[in-house]
Amino acid sequence: MTNILDDEQRLIRAHVSLTQQIDRGSVVLSAQLVEAFLNIPRHPFVPVFYRREGERFLPWRITDGDGEAWFDAVYTDDSLLTEVNGVHAERADPGGVTGVPTSSSTAPSLMADMLDALDVNEGDEVYEAGAGSGYNAAMLCHLAGDKHVTTVDRSETLSALARERLNGLGFYPLVLHGDGARDVPSAATYDRIIATASVRRVPPLWLERCRTGGILVVPVKGTLAGGMIARLTKLPDGTAVGRILHTPAAFMPLKSGDEDEAQVPEIRDCPCRDAELSGRVLDDWTFSFFAQLHMPHGLIRTYGRSDGGLHVTTLYDPADGSAARVEDTPEGTSRVMYNGPRDLWAPMEAAHQLWRRLNRPRREWFSIEVTPAEQTVTYTEPNGQIHRWTR
């Protein structure tokens, strides 16, 4: 079955199909990006990835049974999971693994949207945080020239594999192992900075190392589902301003240090009240993007089902210990139980009222400004009234 990969016509058709899938979506590809997606194969970057079977993630190679299905999955506009709990698919037992995804090859249309926003020209110095499989770095090499690209991954295995695969296609960028938010090569500055893992705030070091007039494309996300991608231009005064892209994106977090996520405490025998909203409201990514602006920086959200099979959302703010558990009832209403100094569901309900009053504003109508000290998202109502959220 490996001969699919030796069939040149088949590969060309797959590249054309993937490029068309991207172009048919919400992305209108520029001529440069069409050329990049037509020329750079995806399969060398993902020879093994995980497919999901129930709770388990099973490594999948072209030689594992249905090679046609494997090939189609590679050339479909979807993300491909390559690492779970730090275990790369290449090193996983055939029986698979369980846990939390820690690396993937991003869906090509999302890559295209971000690359389009990054507007890379030949000769631009480019920095990518989150090398992952190396596929996006290959696009950057194609657009800027490989000698102008630096890409970093916190995983030693991933950075080594990405380097090997990029070299295999004739690209020799600087591939580093380190923390992309901190280990930017000393004294280097860049025309373009892109992150393919999400941050809560744009790291000041990226702002500092971006040249005046340069562009940063950075996924910004808390633990609510609706992340945003900020597209910023660096100004001479050291700040950066820009807009939020229309694309919703739930990138994996950029992990810095060895921080463990705080555990949500049990919430029982606490004050209880009727809730105006079910926790399911956060399934709407337009709202959860807006809600995140109103909620504490380090908020943790978990969700699932109660013993009775009804939806439950819990929120926890490790900064002050406040926690809330919002549970649907068999009668179709919702109840909230809260613990600690604040009722955490109340600001969510207030945010929802404002969101409705503003006629459910879309993320691309918001602007963003970043200084070394803070990050501000702004929405201007048609009547000129300005709303600002700073952190």
Ligand SMILES: C[S@@+](CC[C@H](N)C(=O)[O-])C[C@H]1O[C@@H](n2cnc3c(N)ncnc32)[C@H](O)[C@@H]1O
């Ligand atoms: C969605 S994947 C990147 C996709 C990649 N650009 C590609 O084309 O395959 C996110 C990556 O960010 C990496 N990562 C997480 N925290 C990081 C950090 N602090 N510095 C650098 N990379 C990090 C993860 O190891 C993971 O490989």
